[in-house]
Amino acid sequence: MTINELITDIKELxxxxxxxxxxxVGEDFDVATSKSSERYPAIWFELPIYVSYEDRRRKTYxxxxxxxxxxxxxxxxxQMDKTSDMETIGDExxxxxxxxxxxxxxxALTGLSMRNFSDDDLVGMRIELTFTxxxxxxxxxxxxxxI
Numbered sequence: 522m523t524i525n526e527l528i529t530d531i532k533e534l535x536x537x538x539x540x541x542x543x544x545x546v547g548e549d550f551d552v553a554t555s556k557s558s559e560r561y562p563a564i565w566f567e568l569p570i571y572v573s574y575e576d577r578r579r580k581t582y583x584x585x586x587x588x589x590x591x592x593x594x595x596x597x598x599x600q601m602d603k604t605s606d607m608e609t610i611g612d613e614x615x616x617x618x619x620x621x622x623x624x625x626x627x628x629a630l631t632g633l634s635m636r637n638f639s640d641d642d643l644v645g646m647r648i649e650l651t652f653t654x655x656x657x658x659x660x661x662x663x664x665x666x667x668i
Contacts, residue, residue: 524570534617545565545568547567570583587646588608589643600644631645
């Protein structure tokens with residue numbers, strides 16, 4: 522599975538959730554400054570993606586997903602209510618990801634609440650996850666010479 526295939530599958534799962542209305546890919550700076558995500562709840566797949574080449578047969582992709590919505594300015598009760606809602610959406614998405622990717626390992630699922638992430642009073646959860654993927658073992662076909 523390629524990085525693009527992984528992101529595409531996660532996007533399809535996220536947008537199938539009955540509350541998620543938008544999905545974006547970008548760096549955390551993009552999340553804070555983008556006007557393209559003014560529809561919430563939104564999922565951001567954060568870049569960069571960390572790839573670890575475990576051995577000849579396995580590699581891992583480590584990434585973060587941000588589950589975000591807008592809260593009322595200076596209203597801690599609303600911010601906590603919305604953070605709680607985003608944690609529930611994130612938890613449901615992680616369960617769907619775990620079910621969907623049964624042929625690969627999904628691990629290291631951890632979440633961190635986010636508040637006042639930008640000038641737009643975004644709140645939500647940042648979820649870190651790791652996928653263990655099989656590596657292509659026919660690499661020699663990609664070289665024009667004997668290795």
